[in-house]
Amino acid sequence: MTYLIEGRDGPWELVVGLEVHAQVISQSKLFSGASASYGGEPNTHVSLVDAGFPGMLPVINRECVAQAVRTGLGLKARVNLESRFDRKNYFYADLPTGYQISQFTHPIIGEGAIEIELADGSTRMIGITRLHLEQDAGKSMHDQDPARSFIDLNRAGVALMEIVSEPDIRTPEEAGAYLRKLRMILRYLGTCDGNMEEGSMRADVNVSVRKAGEPFRTRCEIKNVNSIRYVMQAIEVEAVRQVEIWEGGGSVDQETRLFDPARSETRSLRSKEDAHDYRYFPDPDLLPLVIEEAWVQDLAAHLPELPDAKCQRFQDEYGIPRYDAGVLVAEQATADFYETVARGRDPRLAANWVIGDFFAALNRTGRTIQDSPISADALGGMLDLITDGTINGKIAKDVFEEMLESGESAAEIVERKGLRQVTDTGAIDAAVQAVLDKNPDKLAEYRSGKDKLFGFFVGQVMKAMAGKGNPALVNEALKKVL
Amino acid sequence: MSLDPATVRRIARLARIGIDESDLPALQRELNGILGWIEQLNEVDIDNVEPMVGTGHAALRMREDVVTDGDAREAVLSNAPDTAGPYYTVPKVVE
Secondary structure (H helix, E strand, C coil): CCCEEEECCEEEEEEEEEEEEEECCCCECCCCCEECCCCCCCCCCCCCCCCCCCCCCCCEEHHHHHHHHHHHHHCCCCECCEECCEEEECCCCCCCCCEEEECCCCCCECCEEEEEECCCCCEEEEEEEEEEEEECCCEEECCCCCCEEEEECCCCCCEEEEEEECCCECCHHHHHHHHHHHHHHHHHHCCCCCCCCCCCEEEEEEEEEECCCCCCCCCEEEEEECCHHHHHHHHHHHHHHHHHHHHCCCCCCCCEEEEECCCCEEEECCCHHHCCCCCCEECCCCCCEECCHHHHHHHHHCCCCCHHHHHHHHHHHHCCCHHHHHHHHCCHHHHHHHHHHHCCCCHHHHHHHHHHHHHHHHHHHCCCHHHCCCCHHHHHHHHHHHHCCCCCHHHHHHHHHHHHHHCCCHHHHHHHHCCCCECCHHHHHHHHHHHHHHCHHHHHHHHCCCCCHHHHHHHHHHHHCCCCECHHHHHHHHHHHC | CCCCHHHHHHHHHHCCCCCCHHHHHHHHHHHHHHHHHHHHHHHCCCCCCCCCCCCCCCCCCEECCCCCECCCHHHHHCCCCCEECCEEEEECCCC
16 A cells, blocks of 8 residues: 655655664663662662762673563564674763663664554565664653752663664554554563553654655654554654655755654754764673574574464464454464463354454453453353353353353353253244234235345244244244245 | 864763863864874774774673662762752753
C-alpha cells in the first residue's frame, strides 16, 4: 500500500526510521549493583557509581549482556563477539557523570530484520541497523518548586537497548506495525516489558520526505514519543510540515523536534548550535566486551518460541486460519491460554471461543488474561460439554455468561439450571407439532413455496424448548413433517 | 591542527565553562600548544598495527546480576550543594 502526501506540485513519499529505547529487564543496573527495579523511594536505588562520585569504576552486568544477545537473536541479527563502550558527552542535571556510557562505533548487535504485517494482510521486511547497550539517565521534575528542578537518580544507569531501524518505513501504519511487532518480540523474549506508558519503551522517530526516485532528503528527529498512536500521528504531521517547507522554496533543517499531541504538531526542541555534538570517545574505564561463541549458542538454544514461529505452528498443528493464529500469538499469555483450551479438544472450536466470546468478555469486564474470571481449564470444560452433546452452541453462550458471573464450572451450571440439551426425539416432535398447530397461516405460506419460513419454524421450536433442543434433531424433525 | 577563537569559545560552551573574551587568546595559545604536542604522535608509523584498546586483561570482566548496592541516600546526596528532602536540586532547567 502506498502512502503519498499530496503536495501542491505533486505527490511526496515518506521515509521513516525508528530508534527504540527499550529498558532491559534485570535485577541490577548495567554498570553498578544498585537495584534496577521501578518505583523505589527517590535516590535509594543509587550507588556511588551511578551518582558519578570520583574514583568509582563501572563493572558490567552479565545478564544485561545476555539480554542484549537474546534480543539480537530474536531479531535474527548478527551478534558481535567483540564490542566496545564509548562516552557520549553532554551536560544535563540528571546525568551526574556528564556522559552516558553507550556503544557508538562497535555495537554488540549488528544487522537484522523484522517482518511486519499490515491491515490488508501483506507483509514487509524492515531492516534493523544495530542494537547497542547504554545507560538510562535520571529523572528531572520541574513542577515541584518555582526556582529549582528536583533530581531522582533511581533510573540513572539502568540498562537500555537502543534498537535502530533502517529508513525502510514508508507509511505511518508500517511504523505502528513495526513497533507492535518489536514489542511483541521483546515481551516473548522477556528482555523488555514493552510498557510505553511507563516509559520502559520509547521511540525517537526520524522523518523525511522526497519525490519518488530521489535520494533521501534532510530528516528531522522527533524525540521520546511514548505511544504507538502518537508515533503514527507525529509522522503524519511532520511529513506535511516538511512538504510545505520544500514547496514554499525553503529547506528542512536537520534538528530535534518534540511532538505535542494536544496540538498535533511538532516543535523545534534544541537550539541548532548545540545539536549532536556529543564528542564520543572510547570509555577508558572499560575494556572491550568479548563474549564466547559457545555462550551465544547456549543463549540461542534456550530462547522461547517466538511469535512468527508460534503463528506458523498454530496454523499447521491446529488447522486454524492465519488471522486467528496471529490474534492468538499477539501475547504469550493468550497463546498459552489458547493452547491449554485446545489441548485434546477441537482446536477450531477453541479458537472461535477464545477469540470471540472470551475476548469480548475480557473487554467488557476490563480484565486481562492474567486475571481472567474464567480459566483456560474451565473454558475447556465447557467446550467438552458442547462436543459431547450435553449442551448446544446457543445454550453454551448462556452458560458462558453464567460462568463469568458466578465462577462456577460449566457442568455445575448445566446441572443446577437444567440446561442439558434435549435429544429425546419424542419431546422434539411434540414441540414441532405444537408450533405447527399454533401457526397454520405460516404453514400454508411455507407449503405454497415460501421456503425461507423454515428458519422461522426452527426459531419457534427452539423458543418453545427454552433453547435446549438439539439443533440438528430439531431441523431433522421439522424437515420430516414439513 | 590549530583552533580559531570561535572553536575555543564553542569548546568552553559545550563544557559549560564561562570564559572572559580577554582570556580567549591565552586559552587558544595553550590549547594549540597541547594539540601541537600531541600531534607529534602522528610521526609514528602505525601501518599494519592493530589498534590497542588497553593493557593487561584483554576483555571486560562481567559481574552477576544481583543487587549489591544502593539504599544509601545520605551518602549519595552528601556532596550535593543543594537538596530538598530525598532529591538533589538544581537551578530550574526547562527546555
